[in-house]
Amino acid sequence: xxxxxxxxxxxxILRVVSKFLIPVIMLFALYVQFHGEYGPGGGFQAGxxxxxxxxxxxxxxxxxxxxxVAPLPVLRVLSAGGALLYGAVGIVAMLFGGxxxxxxxLGPTAPTGQVIGIIVIELGVGITVASTMVLLAxxxxxxxxxx
Amino acid sequence: xxxxxxxxIVVLPLLAAPLAALLRGRTGPWLLxxxxxxxxxxxxxALLLKVQAEGTLSYALGGWAAPIGIEYRLDALNAFxxxxxxxxxxxxxxxxxxxxxxxxxEERLPGLYAAVLLLLAGLxxxxxxxxxxxxxxxxxxxxxxxxxxxxxxxxxxxxxxAFRYLIMGTIGATFFLIGVGLLYGMTGTLNMADxxxxxxxxxxxxxVHTAVAFLVVGVCLKLALFPxxxxxxxxYTYAPSAVSALLAATSTKVAVYVLIRFLYTVFGVEFSxxxxxxxxxxxxLAMLGMLIASAxxxxxxxxxxLLAYSSVAQVGYMVLGIALATTAGLTAALLHLFNxxxxxxxxxxxxxxxxxxxxxxxxxxFKGIGRSMPWTSAAFVAGGLSLIxxxxxxxxxxxxxxxxAAIGQGWWWLVVVILISSLMAVVYIWRxxxxxxxxxxxxxxxxxxxxxxxxxxxxxxxALNFWLGIDTRLTVGVAESAARALTGGGS
Amino acid sequence: MTSLGLYNYWIVIALMMLGLYTVISRGNLVKKLxxxxxxxxxxxxxxxxxxxxxxxxxxxxxxxxxxxxxxxxHVLILTAIVVGVATLALGLALVxxxxxxxxxxxxxxxxxxxNAS
Numbered sequence: 001x002x003x004x005x006x007x008x009x010x011x012x013i014l015r016v017v018s019k020f021l022i023p024v025i026m027l028f029a030l031y032v033q034f035h036g037e038y039g040p041g042g043g044f045q046a047g048x049x050x051x052x053x054x055x056x057x058x059x060x061x062x063x064x065x066x067x068x069v070a071p072l073p074v075l076r077v078l079s080a081g082g083a084l085l086y087g088a089v090g091i092v093a094m095l096f097g098g099x100x101x102x103x104x105x106l107g108p109t110a111p112t113g114q115v116i117g118i119i120v121i122e123l124g125v126g127i128t129v130a131s132t133m134v135l136l137a138x139x140x141x142x143x144x145x146x147x
Numbered sequence: 148x149x150x151x152x153x154x155x156i157v158v159l160p161l162l163a164a165p166l167a168a169l170l171r172g173r174t175g176p177w178l179l180x181x182x183x184x185x186x187x188x189x190x191x192x193a194l195l196l197k198v199q200a201e202g203t204l205s206y207a208l209g210g211w212a213a214p215i216g217i218e219y220r221l222d223a224l225n226a227f228x229x230x231x232x233x234x235x236x237x238x239x240x241x242x243x244x245x246x247x248x249x250x251x252x253e254e255r256l257p258g259l260y261a262a263v264l265l266l267l268a269g270l271x272x273x274x275x276x277x278x279x280x281x282x283x284x285x286x287x288x289x290x291x292x293x294x295x296x297x298x299x300x301x302x303x304x305x306x307x308x309a310f311r312y313l314i315m316g317t318i319g320a321t322f323f324l325i326g327v328g329l330l331y332g333m334t335g336t337l338n339m340a341d342x343x344x345x346x347x348x349x350x351x352x353x354x355v356h357t358a359v360a361f362l363v364v365g366v367c368l369k370l371a372l373f374p375x376x377x378x379x380x381x382x383y384t385y386a387p388s389a390v391s392a393l394l395a396a397t398s399t400k401v402a403v404y405v406l407i408r409f410l411y412t413v414f415g416v417e418f419s420x421x422x423x424x425x426x427x428x429x430x431x432l433a434m435l436g437m438l439i440a441s442a443x444x445x446x447x448x449x450x451x452x453l454l455a456y457s458s459v460a461q462v463g464y465m466v467l468g469i470a471l472a473t474t475a476g477l478t479a480a481l482l483h484l485f486n487x488x489x490x491x492x493x494x495x496x497x498x499x500x501x502x503x504x505x506x507x508x509x510x511x512x513f514k515g516i517g518r519s520m521p522w523t524s525a526a527f528v529a530g531g532l533s534l535i536x537x538x539x540x541x542x543x544x545x546x547x548x549x550x551x552a553a554i555g556q557g558w559w560w561l562v563v564v565i566l567i568s569s570l571m572a573v574v575y576i577w578r579x580x581x582x583x584x585x586x587x588x589x590x591x592x593x594x595x596x597x598x599x600x601x602x603x604x605x606x607x608x609x610a611l612n613f614w615l616g617i618d619t620r621l622t623v624g625v626a627e628s629a630a631r632a633l634t635g636g637g638s
Numbered sequence: 639m640t641s642l643g644l645y646n647y648w649i650v651i652a653l654m655m656l657g658l659y660t661v662i663s664r665g666n667l668v669k670k671l672x673x674x675x676x677x678x679x680x681x682x683x684x685x686x687x688x689x690x691x692x693x694x695x696x697x698x699x700x701x702x703x704x705x706x707x708x709x710x711x712h713v714l715i716l717t718a719i720v721v722g723v724a725t726l727a728l729g730l731a732l733v734x735x736x737x738x739x740x741x742x743x744x745x746x747x748x749x750x751x752x753n754a755s
Contacts, residue, residue, distance in 0.1 A: 039698055044720060080165035087162040100154040102210030136727050143734050280714050287721040294728055303739035304755075307748050310732045314661060317674055317725050324681050324718060331711070332688050 011060070018060045025053040033126050037115065043122040047129025054134045063141050072138065075131045082128030089120050149193065153206040153219045156190040156229065157275050159183055161268035168261035173248050176260035181240040183264060187271065188233040195226040195625070205277070213277065214338035220277030223629035224481070228274045228404045231485050235396040235492050236267050242604040243389040246499050250387045251299055259299055263393065266292035270401045279327045279337045279413070282405060283320060286369070290316045293382075293398060300385040308381035315378040319368030326362030329354050330413075342413045350418050359423060362409055370402035372429075372466055373436025376459040383455035388502045391451060392495035395458055396488040403465050403484055407477070410469065411633040420472035429470035434564050436463035441571035445578070450508045453575055454494055457534065460568060461487045467561070468549055475552035477630035478623070482548055485622055486533075486541035489615065493608035494530035497523055500597035500605060510582055517584035520596050524583045526605045531576035533612045536569050540616040544623070646687035653680035665745040667736065671729045678722045685711040685718075 029050035036042035058066040089103060096105040103117020104110035163183045167176040198204060198221055206219040213220075221229075240263070247259055269289025273282055294316070298309035331337055333354050334345040349355055364375075371379040379399075383391050410419040420426045437460045444456035461483070468480025498508050500523040505512040517524045533540035536547075546565060553561040596602070615622055653676055660673025689711030697709035737743050740751055 040696075044716060077169065080169050083165045084162060087158065090158065091162075094151055094154075099207055099210045100151065100158060101208060104210060140730070140734070143738075280717075284717055284721065287725070291721075291724055291728055294732070298732055298735070303736075304752055306732055306736045306739055307752065310667060310729065310736060313725065313729050313732065314670060314674060318658070318661070318677070321678055321681055325684065328681065328685050328688065328711075 014060055018056050022053045022057055025056070026050060029053065029126075029130075033122065034119070036122050037118045043125025044129055046122075047126040048133060050126070050130040051133030051137070054130075055137050058137060058141065063138065063145065067138065070131075070134055072135070075135045075138070078131035079128050079135055082124045082126070082131065085124030085127065086121050089117055089124070093117070149197070150206070152190050152194050152197075153204060153221055153275060154208065156187055156194065156233075157219075157268055157272045159186060159190075160264040160271065164261045164264040164268065167264055168257050170257055173253055173256050174244075176257045177240070177244045177247075180260040180264055181237075181244075184233065184236040184240045184267065187267065188230075188237040191226070191229040191233040194221060195230050198223055198226040199625070199628075214336050214341040217281055218277040218338055218340075219275045220340065221275065223625055223632060224407065225274040225404065227481065227485065227625050227629055228401065229271055231400065231488050232267065232270050232274070232397050235393065235488055236263075238604045238607055239389055239393045239396070239492060239496065242392070242496055242499065242601055245598060245600055246389045246503055247387055249503060250301055255299060259296070259387075259390075262292045262295045262299075263390075265289070266296065266393070266398075270397055273401050274404060277339050279330065279339055279342060281337075283324050283327060286320055286323065286405075289398065289401070290320060290369075293394060296390045296394070297382050297386045299390070300387055302385050304381065305385035308378070308385050312378040312382045315368060315375075319365045319375075322361045322365030322368070324365075326358045326360075326365060329358035329361070333358070339408065339413050343415060346414065347418070350414075350422070356423070359414060359419070359425075363406070363425070366402055366406045366409065367432075370399045370406060370466075371459055371462055373432055373440060373459060373463065376436070376440070376462075379459060380452050380455040383458070384449055384452045388495070388499035388508075392492045392499060395454070395495050396492035399458065399462055400484050400488050403462070403469075403480070406466075407469055407480070407633070411477070416472055416634055420470070426470050426472060429466050430561075433463040433466040433470060434561075436460060437467075437564060437568040438571075441568050441575070445571060445575045447575075448510050450498060450510060450513070450579065451495075453579075454491065454498070457572065457575065458487075458491060460572075461491070461534075463568075464546070464549060464565070468552060471552050471556060472634070473552060473555065474627075474630045474634045475548065475555050477634060478626045479545060479548035479552045481626035481629055482622055483545035485626070486545045486612075486615070489541055489608060489612050490530050490533040493605060493612055494527060494534065496601075496605040496608060497527040497530060500526075500601045503601060504595070504597055510579065513579055513582040514586045515583070515588035519588070522602055523597050523605070526602075526609045527583070528576075528580055529609045529612065531580065533616070535572045535576060538616075539613060541612050541622075542616070544616055544619050548623075646683065650680050650684045650687070653677075653683065665747075667733045667743045667745065668730075670745070671726060671733070674729070675722065675726060678718070678725075682715045682718060682722075685715045 029046045032041040032049060033043065033046035036046070054066060054070060057069065090101040093102045093105055094100055098105035103121070104113045106116045107113030160183050163179055167179050170176045170179065194204070204221040205213065207213060208217040208219060211217070243263070247256065251259055266289050269285045269287075269292060272285030272288065276282060276285065294309045294313045297312060298306055327337070330342060330346070333349045333352065334342055336342055336345060346355065368375045383395060386394060410425070440456045440459035440463070444453045444460065447453035447456065464483050465480045465487070468476045468483060470476070500520070501512060501516060502508050504520060505516070533542040536542040546569065550562050550565055553565070657673045657675070657677030657680060660676065661670050664670055664673060689708040691705055691707045694705045694707040695703045697706040697712075733743055736748070740748055742748060742751070
């Protein structure tokens, strides 16, 4: 099993601490994600934080374990889907009679529409960034193992 | 609905790219990319007609009006370049199906088409936007797609040339970013039309001069002006055949557009060419490029590299026209931008046919193809004639206007340089014609003509080379009106 | 004294030159990418420090605050950072494939192998 070689099997402290930390990191990512329209934060940052949780998981428990949690095909679909979600908001805004990405038209009043629009858009960004980052880490890690 | 065309032409390929990456197999992604490129051609033509009828179009992205929001601004110049981009893409993509399937592993094909779509999105984005920072973003989108496309080449040298281009391209784009940042610091705006209005007040500061220097050097790296061209020959040589055709016809041309846009719209003719010594710098570099790159092209054994060096020389003609800073010069530059894209893509597609049948594009692969592949070699010769500038081809039209512009300035020596460079083109094209028609292949010939789906796009471009070389109303009319608008009507 | 007061630009220029020099002088492709990163970061600093307004607060709407720093350069640089990350990732991916194809990541050795073939 190559998983055993990858994983830090003997490192008890690392394993225990990361088991505690990974959920907290993920929660923090969600906070940054959904707090983005009021304060510092947003999809880019949240996506990277979320990805770092999975990358820590990969470093500590091994590539195979993490790929069971986040299979490659799912990541591929997510990374393209997030970008499409972003674009879809723009197109829907066009269908509602606004310009591309003019999400003021999405709600009954312009500010509501803008809140809806920015949340969906940031969600799309977050999904794409998180899955692309994990995908990159997987692909690099795979290459190293093959040799 | 047609109010949204300006945005759709960028959004369509941008959204199709992730979709293409999700599709599997060799036909699905290709079909998507081809349909998108045809839709783009329709949009670009509709926009060109609209610009000619109504004048400059403006589209406020996200409903935020310029100069605060990002504005997509379309005048005769960028509408013209968009038509060129969409036209080349719409012809090259049908060609890419067979050509890429032979040269690239099937599992990489969806990635190839996703990268092609991103390249198209980036390039049309550069031409669509009226925002200086947006230009940088789209420049990087198109560049990243280009590095990926080059790295897909069969030869392992494709990897090193992609890497070297990545380093050079990133330095160029970052220089551009520095220039934009300095301009923003001085004026507080990123909208190009707004910049053009606010800059004269602060034009005499060292900051603005530095910004001009960074911008021009950064863009010239991208358009491969001699001596910043070193990344180009390897990149074109080792990229997959159809990708070479696409890149040769589009990416340097869009960089030329950016140079025109910044020198004429943002900095203004008087500042760029009156106060700064840009005319003399650009003319000297362009002439050196025309002569040296043509001379280097003569000695090449790999035909793709030969054409790449010839591209460097041809970029010289365009920069020459820009540096003349007259309406006639700019018209010639725009015409050559369009026409050179037509002839280079025709030549690279003919090369793609040869690579498809002969398995390579070195001079020895040309032996006897005049007999075994008559249509392909005739297409190559026709493209070559256009490159030389024989009358009745588009190459003649643009060189003719360039010579007229040079005479208009009274620069007779420039005419001599243009003629010498054209004669060198005769030498390197003739060398290939000689091998193709008068040498017999070493072994008994088993090769036959390229399949129809490769020949049709090639001959479509060849036909355009002649048609637009005889009926010049369309191209010359648009180029002239664009040039007149940019130079402010006068001179 | 103004030239010292504009210390942020001195830092920017120093970093920029360091980065560019690393790109040019190092043969190792990974080190070239690191140099490229430093070079780009210098430009990010230039934008961000340019957006700072003296005595300005962070650009988050707060009651009782009148002066904010300019948020636009920050947003621009956020985009540029993402572009930089993408470039770096692509560069590293290319380095891995170069290492697999050539067995080396040294520019001079690669050049020699290319010339030999």
